[in-house]
Amino acid sequence: MHDEHEIMSRRARRAHVEKQKRRARLPGLPFFLALGILTLIAWILPLRPTVSAKEKRTLETFPEFSLSAVTDGSYFSDISLWFSDTFPGRDGWIMAAQRLEALYGDSSVTVYGNASAGDKIPVPSTPAPETSADPAKPTSEPTPTPEPTLTPEPTLTPEPEWGGENPDDELVTLGAVIQIGDSAYTYTAFSQYYSDTYAANVTRAADLLEGKCRVFDVFVLHGTTLMLPREYRESIGVACEEDILAYVNSQMGGNVYCVDTYNSLLPHNGEYIYFRTDHHWTALGAWYAYAEWAKMAGFEPVPLSEYEEIVQEPFYGSLYYQAHQSGKLTVDQVYGYVPPGDVHLYINQGSNDSLSHRGYEQTLITQIHGNDKYMCFLTGDFPLCTFINNDITDGSACLLVKNSNGNPFGYYLTQHYQYVYVMDYRKYFSRPLTKFVDYYDVDDVIFCLSSGQAQSAGGNSLLQGLIQ
Numbered sequence: 001m002h003d004e005h006e007i008m009s010r011r012a013r014r015a016h017v018e019k020q021k022r023r024a025r026l027p028g029l030p031f032f033l034a035l036g037i038l039t040l041i042a043w044i045l046p047l048r049p050t051v052s053a054k055e056k057r058t059l060e061t062f063p064e065f066s067l068s069a070v071t072d073g074s075y076f077s078d079i080s081l082w083f084s085d086t087f088p089g090r091d092g093w094i095m096a097a098q099r100l101e102a103l104y105g106d107s108s109v110t111v112y113g114n115a116s117a118g119d120k121i122p123v124p125s126t127p128a129p130e131t132s133a134d135p136a137k138p139t140s141e142p143t144p145t146p147e148p149t150l151t152p153e154p155t156l157t158p159e160p161e162w163g164g165e166n167p168d169d170e171l172v173t174l175g176a177v178i179q180i181g182d183s184a185y186t187y188t189a190f191s192q193y194y195s196d197t198y199a200a201n202v203t204r205a206a207d208l209l210e211g212k213c214r215v216f217d218v219f220v221l222h223g224t225t226l227m228l229p230r231e232y233r234e235s236i237g238v239a240c241e242e243d244i245l246a247y248v249n250s251q252m253g254g255n256v257y258c259v260d261t262y263n264s265l266l267p268h269n270g271e272y273i274y275f276r277t278d279h280h281w282t283a284l285g286a287w288y289a290y291a292e293w294a295k296m297a298g299f300e301p302v303p304l305s306e307y308e309e310i311v312q313e314p315f316y317g318s319l320y321y322q323a324h325q326s327g328k329l330t331v332d333q334v335y336g337y338v339p340p341g342d343v344h345l346y347i348n349q350g351s352n353d354s355l356s357h358r359g360y361e362q363t364l365i366t367q368i369h370g371n372d373k374y375m376c377f378l379t380g381d382f383p384l385c386t387f388i389n390n391d392i393t394d395g396s397a398c399l400l401v402k403n404s405n406g407n408p409f410g411y412y413l414t415q416h417y418q419y420v421y422v423m424d425y426r427k428y429f430s431r432p433l434t435k436f437v438d439y440y441d442v443d444d445v446i447f448c449l450s451s452g453q454a455q456s457a458g459g460n461s462l463l464q465g466l467i468q
Contacts (some may be wrong), residue, residue, distance in 0.1 A: 078232060118189025124250035164227040164269035177322045178224075178236065182330040183276040184319035185224040188239045191455045195248050198454040201463045202447055203253035208434050208444060216257045216297065218289055218448040219245050220281065220405040223274030226265050241451055248454070259295055264292035265431070275332045278317020279450075282334050283408040290412040297444065301416040307337035312373040334373040336365035339414045342390040347382050353357040358386045364411070377407035384450045385410070387420035394418060398444040399436065401425050401466070403459075406448035417443070425466050426459075432468035441449045 131143065165183060178185050206215035224233065225241040233240055242262045249258040265273060265288050273285030281289075284304070291301040315332040323329065348359035366376045378385050381404055397419040400410050403426060410422040421440060430436075451457035 007019045011235055024264075042253075046058045050398075053077060066138075075091065092445075100354055118239050119192045121190045121239065121247055122192065124247055135213055164229070171466075178238075179321050179323055179328070180228075183227070183239075184323050184329055185228065186222050186279050186319065186452070188222050188224055188241055188451065190239045190244050192247075194457065194460055196251055197242065197460045198449075198463070199248050199251035201460060201467055202256055203251075205433055205445065205447075205467045206253060206255035210255055213442050214257060214297070214435055214444045215255060216259060216293060216444065217249075217252065218259045218293060218406075218409070218446060219248060219261055219454065220289070220448060220450040221245065221261055221265070222279065222451060223281065225262070226269045227274055244451060244455075259289060259293045259296060261289050261292070264288050272335075275315070275317050275319075277320035277323075277332050278315070278332045278374065279319060279452075280317070280405055281408075283377070283411075286405075286408040287412060290409055293446070294412075294416070299416045302340075302412065304337060306340050309412075310336045310376070312336070312368060312376060314371075315373040316371055317374065326346075333416070334376060335413060336376050336408070338364050339389075339411050341415070343414050344388045344390070346384070346386045346388070347379060348384040349382055359384075374404075374407075378410070378422065381407070381424045381427065383424055383430070385422040387411075387414045387422070389414050389418055389420075392416075392418040395441065397440055397442045398446060399423060399440070399442045400446050400448055402448040403450055403453045405450045409448050413446070425462055428466070433466050434468065 038188050165180060176187050180186060187452075202215065202217050209215060221241045223236055228238075230240055230242075245260075252258055265285060268285075268288055271284060272282055273288065273400040276280050287304055294301040311333055313331065315334045316329075317332060320329055343364065345362050345364050346358045346360065347362045362379055366379045368376050385411065396417045398413055398417045399421045400406055400413060401423050402409070403424065406422070410420055413420045419440070421436075421442070431439065433445070436442070449459065
């Protein structure tokens with residue numbers, strides 16, 4: 001009897017030991033069990049949203065099963081799209097991402113307290129010199145760089161019959177954003193110090209590169225300037241950026257070719273050149289600025305009719321979220337234009353920008369399934385992107401130094417150069433501008449920055465670091 005009791009006791013001890021061993025092998029079992037339960041819950045159809053209140057649209061539905069869809073792979077692709085589009089709390093996540101992007105400094109909005117707190121814009125005192133002939137078109141053969149002259153200041157010609165917004169609706173002020181009817185606009189203010197700093201930065205770049213390449217400045221204005229009448233902007237305390245442009249250009253040195261982005265876009269303010277819910281210009285607005293640049297650079301602008309148009313919608317931009325998703329704002333569409341010819345795009349996310357490691361090839365205009373369809377251009381903001389046009393074989397190259405407003409602009413340059421390098425100066429730290437120009441044998445450098453970035457401390461600090 002004693003032996004039987006001893007045997008039972010040993011068996012109990014062994015069972016206890018085995019149980020402890022199993023627990024030791026699975027220390028995170030409760031965690032993984034809870035995670036599995038949460039994942040299962042997330043998949044349950046009734047808990048996944050079907051409509052986005054923020055985007056005012058019906059979300060993707062679970063695809064119907066078919067053998068053909070399984071065999072060609074579209075069935076599982078559609079499941080993945082449904083899963084990402086209907087993730088619980090998606091609107092909140094999108095809003096958080098937009099606010100984080102704004103904090104990063106990509107909003108291109110510069111506000112010094114209230115809009116009325118900006119500096120008074122000085123009247124340019126330097127008279128504009130006579131314009132010489134257009135600068136020569138670059139060729140593959142080394143030719144002397146033409147002696148540039150200061151581009152005349154933008155002439156503040158009388159506005160044509162107004163084609164932009166007629167702000168008869170109630171004005172709503174939302175911090176750095178103003179809302180008029182179904183459109184939102186950014187407040188703009190003038191900083192003389194940072195305007196002078198920006199002009200000095202671009203001038204220094206042109207002086208350092210004299211005899212190597214030409215330097216152009218494409219100063220991107222906000223939609224507030226082009227879409228609202230001057231008298232109305234003055235009445236609500238918004239700075240008139242046409243005056244800022246004239247002042248900045250007057251401070252540029254004689255080696256800088258300044259593109260008149262105001263008068264080139266003003267006759268088209270009745271067209272879709274700026275978004276209603278976002279701070280960027282549209283690809284159409286960028287094209288009008290490109291056409292003005294092309295004439296100055298000695299090129300014939302390639303009409304948009306030769307590009308393949310791709311439309312993506314809906315698009316709710318940065319101003320929509322800053323305006324707390326106002327239901328009055330009209331949803332935007334994003335038009336992208338695929339350049340003609342054998343053009344390829346390469347994205348470099350890292351610091352290695354050598355010709356032998358130019359990155360991975362990307363679709364020219366990316367199909368964006370989420371909300372931020374402005375990312376269809378270059379798939380977003382990366383340190384360096386490279387367009388290569390295999391139909392051009394003369395070795396010509398240009399460098400576009402830009403913030404996000406320059407993303408659609410780069411596509412049009414592909415029709416005039418074999419290589420188009422697109423540098424986001426906020427993220428590129430591999431080599432100074434002068435060494436980049438020498439390394440890639442660049443013919444033209446084009447600065448394409450928004451007014452907000454040009455008049456910011458951070459933007460000018462990064463620009464100074466690049467121009468060495």
